[in-house]
Amino acid sequence: MWILLGLGALIVVLAVLIVFGIIPPLRIVPDDTKFDFIRFRRVSFPISAALSILAITLFFTHGLNFGIDFRGGTLLEIQQKTGPADIASLRATLSGLGLGDVQLQQFGGPSDVLIRIAEQPGGDQAQQEAVQKVRQALGTAVEYRRVEVVGPRVYSELLAYGTTGLMVAIVGILIYLWFRFEWQFALGAMIANVHDIVLTIGFMSVTQIDFDLTSIAALLTILGYSLNDTVVIYDRIREMLRRYKKMSMPELLNISINSTLSRSIITHVTVTLALLALLLFGGHAIRSFTATMMFGVVLVGTYTSIFIASPILIYLGVGTNRRDDTDEKPSRP
Amino acid sequence: MLYFSRWKALAIVLTALVVCLCAVPNFFSEATVRTWPAWAQRRLVLGLDLQGGSHLLLEVDTNAVKKDKLNQLADDARRVMREARIRFTGGIAVRGDAVEVRVAEADASAALNKLRELSQPLGGFLGSSGQRTVEVTDAGGGLIRLTIPEAAITERIRQAVDQSIQIVERRVNQLGTVEPLIQRQGLDRILVQVPGLQDPTRLKELLGKTAKLEFRLVDVSVSPEQAAQGNIPADDEIFKTSQQPKTPVVVKKQVLLSGEELSDAQASFDQRTSEPVVTFKFNSSGARKFAQITTENVERPFAIVLGSGTVDDPKEVLSAPVIREPILQGSGQISGSFTVQQANDLAILLRAGALPAPLTTIEERTVGPGLGQDSIRAGEIAAYVGSILVILFMLLTYRLFGFFANVAVAINVAMIFGLLSLLNATLTLPGIAGIVLTVGIAVDSNVLIYERIREELRHGRSAISAIDAGFTRALATIMDSNITTFIAAAVLFFIGTGPVRGFAVTLGIGIITTVFTAFTVTRLIVAAWVRWRRPQKVPI
Numbered sequence: 001m002w003i004l005l006g007l008g009a010l011i012v013v014l015a016v017l018i019v020f021g022i023i024p025p026l027r028i029v030p031d032d033t034k035f036d037f038i039r040f041r042r043v044s045f046p047i048s049a050a051l052s053i054l055a056i057t058l059f060f061t062h063g064l065n066f067g068i069d070f071r072g073g074t075l076l077e078i079q080q081k082t083g084p085a086d087i088a089s090l091r092a093t094l095s096g097l098g099l100g101d102v103q104l105q106q107f108g109g110p111s112d113v114l115i116r117i118a119e120q121p122g123g124d125q126a127q128q129e130a131v132q133k134v135r136q137a138l139g140t141a142v143e144y145r146r147v148e149v150v151g152p153r154v155y156s157e158l159l160a161y162g163t164t165g166l167m168v169a170i171v172g173i174l175i176y177l178w179f180r181f182e183w184q185f186a187l188g189a190m191i192a193n194v195h196d197i198v199l200t201i202g203f204m205s206v207t208q209i210d211f212d213l214t215s216i217a218a219l220l221t222i223l224g225y226s227l228n229d230t231v232v233i234y235d236r237i238r239e240m241l242r243r244y245k246k247m248s249m250p251e252l253l254n255i256s257i258n259s260t261l262s263r264s265i266i267t268h269v270t271v272t273l274a275l276l277a278l279l280l281f282g283g284h285a286i287r288s289f290t291a292t293m294m295f296g297v298v299l300v301g302t303y304t305s306i307f308i309a310s311p312i313l314i315y316l317g318v319g320t321n322r323r324d325d326t327d328e329k330p331s332r333p
Numbered sequence: 334m335l336y337f338s339r340w341k342a343l344a345i346v347l348t349a350l351v352v353c354l355c356a357v358p359n360f361f362s363e364a365t366v367r368t369w370p371a372w373a374q375r376r377l378v379l380g381l382d383l384q385g386g387s388h389l390l391l392e393v394d395t396n397a398v399k400k401d402k403l404n405q406l407a408d409d410a411r412r413v414m415r416e417a418r419i420r421f422t423g424g425i426a427v428r429g430d431a432v433e434v435r436v437a438e439a440d441a442s443a444a445l446n447k448l449r450e451l452s453q454p455l456g457g458f459l460g461s462s463g464q465r466t467v468e469v470t471d472a473g474g475g476l477i478r479l480t481i482p483e484a485a486i487t488e489r490i491r492q493a494v495d496q497s498i499q500i501v502e503r504r505v506n507q508l509g510t511v512e513p514l515i516q517r518q519g520l521d522r523i524l525v526q527v528p529g530l531q532d533p534t535r536l537k538e539l540l541g542k543t544a545k546l547e548f549r550l551v552d553v554s555v556s557p558e559q560a561a562q563g564n565i566p567a568d569d570e571i572f573k574t575s576q577q578p579k580t581p582v583v584v585k586k587q588v589l590l591s592g593e594e595l596s597d598a599q600a601s602f603d604q605r606t607s608e609p610v611v612t613f614k615f616n617s618s619g620a621r622k623f624a625q626i627t628t629e630n631v632e633r634p635f636a637i638v639l640g641s642g643t644v645d646d647p648k649e650v651l652s653a654p655v656i657r658e659p660i661l662q663g664s665g666q667i668s669g670s671f672t673v674q675q676a677n678d679l680a681i682l683l684r685a686g687a688l689p690a691p692l693t694t695i696e697e698r699t700v701g702p703g704l705g706q707d708s709i710r711a712g713e714i715a716a717y718v719g720s721i722l723v724i725l726f727m728l729l730t731y732r733l734f735g736f737f738a739n740v741a742v743a744i745n746v747a748m749i750f751g752l753l754s755l756l757n758a759t760l761t762l763p764g765i766a767g768i769v770l771t772v773g774i775a776v777d778s779n780v781l782i783y784e785r786i787r788e789e790l791r792h793g794r795s796a797i798s799a800i801d802a803g804f805t806r807a808l809a810t811i812m813d814s815n816i817t818t819f820i821a822a823a824v825l826f827f828i829g830t831g832p833v834r835g836f837a838v839t840l841g842i843g844i845i846t847t848v849f850t851a852f853t854v855t856r857l858i859v860a861a862w863v864r865w866r867r868p869q870k871v872p873i
Contacts, residue, residue, distance in 0.1 A: 263777075270727070282715040
């Protein structure tokens with residue numbers, strides 16, 4: 001509560017100061033930047049390639065920490081009703097039930113424990129019996145905050161749904177961009193897209209964050225917002241292509257990125273602020289979701305749209321005829 | 334871009350206002366809202382992850398449906414042959430996906446004709462396709478094979494699921510819970526969501542039994558020991574008793590009466606032994622049959638069999654009393670050494686009717702009320718902190734225009750809640766995250782416009798012309814960049830369930846309101862300011 005009051009008071013004070021013109025406007029990015037982003041591609045492309053390969057290697061060697069949505073099994077979040085939870089004794093109780101692999105993990109406060117039980121052999125009924133056994137063994141000393149059981153038939157479907165969903169989203173966005181821009185832009189955006197997803201999956205593999213349905217949601221959101229950024233720069237590039245018919249491609253791209261740079265940074269600050277609030281105060285249930293999103297949207301997304309999505313247009317042949325025949329004939333609009 | 338006709342401005346303000354007002358019912362208690370007219374009763378529904386409750390996904394055992402259908406076909410075939418007085422040499426048996434009838438070769442054509450009468454055109458929307466309920470084929474040598482075509486089985490499964498939904502509904506209602514949601518999912522699944530249910534164990538027990546009740550005769554000519562050694566007569570079966578010790582009982586295959594003919598069942602106490610029993614009453618046709626059976630079989634034991642015959646729900650003999658005298662009033666009692674709870678549950682199950690096939694729980698997600706409360710709190714705090722941080726940042730960066738942006742975002746969020754209420758959408762924790770994220774993203778449209786205005790100013794345009802150009806150019810970009818995210822949200826809506834779908838909904842609605850406010854509200858505010866101040870410089 002005190003946080004809210006403090007922030008509210010800060011708003012009032014700031015508003016007063018701003019009205020009286022005491023605080024100058026905040027300028028994160030100076031006007032008229034002239035960074036040579038395009039030349040940086042000789043560094044950024046190899047780096048991205050290396051990181052992508054690393055991410056893919058990690059995916060195959062380390063794998064993802066599949067949650068029960070995609071691996072089946074049982075998850076119980078319990079809270080000891082009095083005093084802190086004694087994980088050692090809980091473990092002793094549960095391992096005596098013959099349920100195979102049982103993982104316990106402190107989760108949130110000292111009295112909160114997360115119990116993960118691997119999928120039981122013997123179909124859907126066996127999963128139900130496992131939960132029943134745990135409930136009987138732990139009795140009424142604990143409060144069951146969350147119980148999730150995902151049977152074998154459901155998780156294979158969820159995995160298929162998730163993967164198809166990602167593919168459908170990528171293709172859908174590709175088609176939209178193809179209609180709105182030219183095919184090179186669509187392809188460039190898609191390469192940037194896949195790059196984002198690959199790196200985020202690498203991040204999930206390194207951190208071993210639970211990979212479940214909400215992770216798919218996070219990936220799709222990353223996809224959407226990374227593209228949001230890319231599209232803003234592409235829009236500018238298209239505008240510049242129409243207006244300056246004789247400008248060389250690297251220069252044109254540089255101007256486009258620089259003139260949208262201020263917007264890119266400011267928007268990312270606001271998104272970061274919103275995500276930060278979710279990460280710090282949004283509770284455990286969505287922590288892995290927001291952490292993934294933080295990485296994908298804030299770290300990778302911005303980098304991709306500036307250093308990958310735009311320079312790649314040169315390789316995809318946007319405006320290649322510019323440098324060669326600028327003086328002879330006007331390039332096509 | 335900055336000129337609005339009076340009517341257009343009015344329309345925009347009205348639209349925004351009406352959508353925002355849709356969120357109002359959420360600020361009143363449910364009881365208050367219920368007294369309002371029906372059109373005003375739309376409000377947000379909290380997802381199970383926020384209000385606590387149980388989500389069960391059940392699957393109808395389609396194999397059991399198929400098996401049932403075949404057994405029924407075998408019974409029908411037996412009846413038809415008996416009526417036509419055709420002797421079958423090798424009996425009638427279910428083998429794989431077919432019922433096989435073996436008769437003397439001379440009788441084959443007569444039998445074929447009779448058995449073909451069992452086959453009818455398949456009803457419903459498949460009626461015109463020429464499909465039939467049963468395929469009768471002559472395999473030669475007096476062997477006739479009856480099979481059920483795939484379409485007929487699918488149709489039967491569909492019916493079974495429909496029936497199951499009704500029965501599940503009746504059983505869930507017995508728990509006395511508030512507004513359970515029971516829905517078909519796909520061909521053979523049923524989704525049950527019960528808000529506020531903390532421990533679904535009892536619900537699963539109630540749903541895990543088919544409660545198929547059968548009345549059959551006990552075959553006293555064979556002792557259970559003899560039968561156990563394999564000397565079972567062709568029309569007999571062995572079942573175990575339900576109570577310990579589980580002793581075998583030999584009963585006739587023929588079902589004399591089934592639970593479908595019951596009109597009522599109640600748990601009560603036996604008057605002599607005062608142990609818990611279930612008393613039942615037949616409907617009129619059941620009572621007539623029961624009277625006939627008991628009259629014909631005085632001094633012989635009959636068995637009350639419960640279950641569907643699968644591994645999880647085996648057929649068991651609840652009790653096998655000897656008929657002392659004809660029972661003419663059509664009622665009776667089952668005493669099976671029940672506990673009070675067991676007698677209660679059995680009565681509930683018998684009243685609600687039998688499930689046509691066993692149900693298996695294939696997914697369960699239960700959230701306790703404590704976690705739900707915590708999630709709501711966490712979501713609220715995150716939403717406040719996130720919004721305040723964004724508001725502060727926008728004020729610092731754009732000052733007066735930052736204030737405009739904040740007003741637009743506030744209207745935006747109010748409209749999100751309004752639309753969510755209008756759609757009676759479900760708000761989940763990821764859904765709240767979606768709203769917070771929308772706040773972060775919604776200001777992006779303002780940032781795009783403002784940065785463009787600044788750029789145009791740097792290029793030497795006058796204040797008003799720069800603002801105008803800024804809007805014109807930025808709005809196209811806003812449209813493009815939001816549609817990509819909207820595609821992602823739409824996909825998420827179709828693949829996601831529960832909490833994730835809640836996220837997709839708020840994200841998608843957030844995008845719609847963001848585009849709307851950028852195109853109208855922000856523009857209107859800036860236009861009003863321009864008309865009021867006639868600025869020479871833009872303080873941006």
